[in-house]
Amino acid sequence: MNVAQALRPAYIARLKPCATKFKPFRALGNKLAELKFFGYLSDIVGSRGKEVNLEKPIPLREMLPSPFPETNIIILINEKVGGLDSLIQDEDSVVLMPILSGG
Numbered sequence: 001m002n003v004a005q006a007l008r009p010a011y012i013a014r015l016k017p018c019a020t021k022f023k024p025f026r027a028l029g030n031k032l033a034e035l036k037f038f039g040y041l042s043d044i045v046g047s048r049g050k051e052v053n054l055e056k057p058i059p060l061r062e063m064l065p066s067p068f069p070e071t072n073i074i075i076l077i078n079e080k081v082g083g084l085d086s087l088i089q090d091e092d093s094v095v096l097m098p099i100l101s102g103g
Contacts, residue, residue, distance in 0.1 A: 031090060031091045032051040032052060032053050032054075032090060032091075033051065033052045033053075033054055033088050033089065033090055033091065033092045033093075033094065034049065034050075034051050034052075034092070034093050034094065035049060035050050035051075035052065035063065035094045035095075035096070036048065036049045036093075036094070036095045036096070037049065037096050037097075038095070038096070038097035038098070039097055039098040039100075040098060041068075041069075041073065041096050041097065041098055044065065044067060044068055044069075045064070045065060045068070052088075053090065054088065054089055054090050056089075057087040057088060057089040058087065058088060059084070059085050059086065059087060059088070060075065060077075060082070060083070060084050060085070060086050060087075060088050060094065061084040061085060063088065064084075069098075070084060072098060072099045073096055073097065073098055073099065074095075074096070074097045074098075074099060075094070075095070075096055076094070076095040077092055077093070077094050078092055078093055079093070082094070
């Protein structure tokens with residue numbers, strides 16, 4: 001037995017591997033823009049969210065598929081009201097959701 005094995009507590013040897021899926025490693029300081037879609041908007045896009053690496057700021061409109069609705073949606077960019085022509089850059093968090101009504 002070597003020194004490292006002798007100093008390691010017994011409970012560490014009994015730990016099982018974690019089943020959690022980790023996101024891939026990203027270089028420090030390079031946080032991607034994150035887009036989240038709610039309601040029927042996620043069906044249009046084909047996912048509930050995606051991460052995008054942007055070299056320069058671009059309008060949100062250019063990041064969305066062509067049949068994406070332009071009215072009756074709420075757009076939040078970094079927790080503030082935005083629009084389809086708002087510029088999105090790395091590290092931005094964008095949330096798109098339909099306007100719901102009822103009574």
